[in-house]
Amino acid sequence: MPRPSITMLRIPAADGRASHFPQNDSMASKTSQYSESSIRVLKGLEPVKQRPGMYTRTDNPLHVVQEVIDNASDEALGGYGTEILVTLHRDGSISVEDDGRGIPVGIHPEEQVPVVEIVFTRLHAGGKFDKGKGGAYAFSGGLHGVGVSVTNALATRLDVTVWRDGAVSTLTFEHGGEVTRPLATRKIERGEKKSGTRVQVWPDAKYFDSAAIPMAELQRLLRSKAVLLPGVKVTLVLEKTGEQTVWQYEQGLKGYLVEALAQGSGAELVIPMFEGEHFADPDKNAGEEGFAEGEGASWVVAWTEEGAPVRESYVNLIPTPAGGTHESGLREGLFLAVKSFIEMHSLQPKGVKLMSEDVFARASFVLSAKVLDPQFQGQIKERLNSRDAVRLVSTFSRPALELWLNHHVDFGKKLAELVIRQAQARTRAAQKVEKKKGSGVAVLPGKLTDCESTDVERNEIFLVEGDSAGGSAKMGRDKEFQAILPLRGKVLNTWETERDRLFANNEVHDIAVAIGVDPHGPDDEPDLSNLRYGKICILSDADVDGAHIQVLLLTLFFRHFPKLMANGNVCVARPPLFRVDAPARGKKPAQKLYALDEGELEAIQDKLLKDGVKEGAWQISRFKGLGEMSAGQLWETTMNPDTRRLLPVSLGEFDMPQTVTMMNMLMGKGEASQRRSWLEEKGNEVEADI
Numbered sequence: 001m002p003r004p005s006i007t008m009l010r011i012p013a014a015d016g017r018a019s020h021f022p023q024n025d026s027m028a029s030k031t032s033q034y035s036e037s038s039i040r041v042l043k044g045l046e047p048v049k050q051r052p053g054m055y056t057r058t059d060n061p062l063h064v065v066q067e068v069i070d071n072a073s074d075e076a077l078g079g080y081g082t083e084i085l086v087t088l089h090r091d092g093s094i095s096v097e098d099d100g101r102g103i104p105v106g107i108h109p110e111e112q113v114p115v116v117e118i119v120f121t122r123l124h125a126g127g128k129f130d131k132g133k134g135g136a137y138a139f140s141g142g143l144h145g146v147g148v149s150v151t152n153a154l155a156t157r158l159d160v161t162v163w164r165d166g167a168v169s170t171l172t173f174e175h176g177g178e179v180t181r182p183l184a185t186r187k188i189e190r191g192e193k194k195s196g197t198r199v200q201v202w203p204d205a206k207y208f209d210s211a212a213i214p215m216a217e218l219q220r221l222l223r224s225k226a227v228l229l230p231g232v233k234v235t236l237v238l239e240k241t242g243e244q245t246v247w248q249y250e251q252g253l254k255g256y257l258v259e260a261l262a263q264g265s266g267a268e269l270v271i272p273m274f275e276g277e278h279f280a281d282p283d284k285n286a287g288e289e290g291f292a293e294g295e296g297a298s299w300v301v302a303w304t305e306e307g308a309p310v311r312e313s314y315v316n317l318i319p320t321p322a323g324g325t326h327e328s329g330l331r332e333g334l335f336l337a338v339k340s341f342i343e344m345h346s347l348q349p350k351g352v353k354l355m356s357e358d359v360f361a362r363a364s365f366v367l368s369a370k371v372l373d374p375q376f377q378g379q380i381k382e383r384l385n386s387r388d389a390v391r392l393v394s395t396f397s398r399p400a401l402e403l404w405l406n407h408h409v410d411f412g413k414k415l416a417e418l419v420i421r422q423a424q425a426r427t428r429a430a431q432k433v434e435k436k437k438g439s440g441v442a443v444l445p446g447k448l449t450d451c452e453s454t455d456v457e458r459n460e461i462f463l464v465e466g467d468s469a470g471g472s473a474k475m476g477r478d479k480e481f482q483a484i485l486p487l488r489g490k491v492l493n494t495w496e497t498e499r500d501r502l503f504a505n506n507e508v509h510d511i512a513v514a515i516g517v518d519p520h521g522p523d524d525e526p527d528l529s530n531l532r533y534g535k536i537c538i539l540s541d542a543d544v545d546g547a548h549i550q551v552l553l554l555t556l557f558f559r560h561f562p563k564l565m566a567n568g569n570v571c572v573a574r575p576p577l578f579r580v581d582a583p584a585r586g587k588k589p590a591q592k593l594y595a596l597d598e599g600e601l602e603a604i605q606d607k608l609l610k611d612g613v614k615e616g617a618w619q620i621s622r623f624k625g626l627g628e629m630s631a632g633q634l635w636e637t638t639m640n641p642d643t644r645r646l647l648p649v650s651l652g653e654f655d656m657p658q659t660v661t662m663m664n665m666l667m668g669k670g671e672a673s674q675r676r677s678w679l680e681e682k683g684n685e686v687e688a689d690i
């Protein structure tokens with residue numbers, strides 16, 4: 001039976017949507033009918049039309065157009081195209097044309113439908129799934145399996161023209177994906193282009209807040225494509241005005257950053273720009289065995305003392321405005337290189353401790369990473385989540401900067417001075433926040449392993465289930481800003497416990513003292529000035545007992561620390577339940593993949609099968625508890641801010657009296673019979689997605 005949880009909590013799911021626990025309908029209204037006929041199966045592109053916000057941005061149609069632009073860019077990235085032409089037509093439609101290989105138009109051997117039709121009408125179809133040797137795309141902008149099919153679903157009309165194999169083929173869709181003009185093919189006439197694809201789309205205004213394409217964003221997107229594809233000509237044509245803009249960069253990333261800084265603050269550089277690139281070749285370099293051939297990054301970094309930094313990153317030409325693990329890798333690589341230089345030349349003043357933000361605070365950069373099988377957060381690909389990208393970019397950028405600094409010692413010392421000044425300024429600011437350990441303040445719990453930083457906003461405390469898991473967490477944490485408080489057994493159910501009697505329980509006492517906040521009610525104005533951690537993270541096993549501990553702790557915070565929950569200080573850590581040891585396939589080396597639950601495990605296995613791995617060739621391990629995970633595994637999957645999936649808990653929009661009634665039924669000691677009846681009736685509807 002799925003585990004019940006708490007009605008008032010609103011916990012974002014991995015895709016950004018909110019998971020709400022069901023209201024107690026049996027108490028408020030008559031139970032609705034629920035039978036076999038209630039189950040509806042959405043087919044084709046219907047899921048996109050029903051919930052467009054799950055698949056794309058709905059403020060304007062730019063992202064659905066970007067899907068088409070990305071496909072043209074992928075052709076150029078693979079070396080098959082040299083031009084991309086984007087036209088905004090008078091009738092409001094947008095067309096994207098390239099000179100790549102052209103989408104295949106033949107009949108699919110399994111589906112018995114033209115391939116070009118499948119590409120535009122099936123959510124999980126495309127040439128980018130084939131990652132093995134000889135695959136259509138070694139590197140591409142992601143593998144979410146939606147792409148231009150979403151563009152088609154949210155359009156009133158979409159025309160496709162393909163030049164390929166001596167013929168030109170046309171196909172028209174209308175009404176969100178219906179084929180109204182079947183595939184028609186004729187021979188290419190003299191003077192026509194030999195190969196390429198042209199897609200013209202009329203976005204359906206009813207799906208978007210505004211039907212207008214934001215011109216500044218479109219221009220920035222197209223310019224970035226030209227920067228990241230040196231030598232490729234990118235053109236934007238506005239039919240209404242006849243205006244035409246062409247971008248073609250030969251200097252690549254450096255020229256782009258110089259231009260961006262000049263248009264911004266125009267601040268003077270502290271040292272010349274640091275630029276470089278490195279791509280893996282495991283056959284030649286033994287240290288690169290963990291990466292696929294061709295994976296790597298190009299970068300250019302500039303340090304200035306004034307002005308707002310310019311920071312842009314891309315993965316396989318896809319802009320990642322929310323950053324992600326590739327940016328984390330660059331930050332780590334730069335920090336370790338500069339720290340090594342400072343230590344080698346004995347430049348660090350006594351009492352000054354360097355941190356990564358000291359190196360990164362005044363850095364502007366453009367980063368372009370190539371990742372064989374990128375994993376993004378959400379369908380719109382704004383943030384890279386691939387764990388290996390941290391090590392990939394860090395491994396390649398660090399030695400390059402170390403070598404450059406030691407070949408240019410004078411520039412290295414100037415950079416060191418800037419970094420040390422940043423560290424000193426940060427230290428002075430942090431000294432304003434003092435830990436109060438004097439008389440009149442409770443002594444911190446003995447089993448608390450505290451962090452070193454005094455930056456409350458950055459600091460985190462993990463409330464960990466059991467001493468065994470607490471040991472792994474202590475060894476795996478970042479002691480700079482992460483504290484560990486092991487909890488023994490299950491915490492007291494505090495729903496009906498009076499506030500004055502809370503401290504009779506050792507676990508609750510230790511939690512309150514460790515976080516520095518006294519219990520309070522929803523109408524109180526608690527003293528949060530002594531709050532010691534910006535994030536209070538509940539870390540328990542990924543099983544039923546672990547879920548029970550989560551519920552008990554969430555009950556404690558909702559009942560007795562509601563201000564912390566309202567402020568978003570409370571979070572739930574999500575450790576994996578399974579580990580999959582996947583063999584090498586195609587260009588991808590052997591990997592350790594982690595799944596939060598059985599659903600993710602099934603998705604990983606499906607992906608391995610699509611990659612050509614024979615069933616049974618991988619090994620599956622199930623973690624019986626956090627104590628079974630090594631410190632490194634716990635850090636990588638659950639505690640590392642760059643790679644973990646930490647869910648913030650907030651108070652959603654709800655009726656407080658009804659919620660309190662529900663909580664009384666769920667957590668009240670004298671409500672066993674009513675709770676059992678409710679579980680029998682509603683248990684199968686409860687989402688267990690925490």
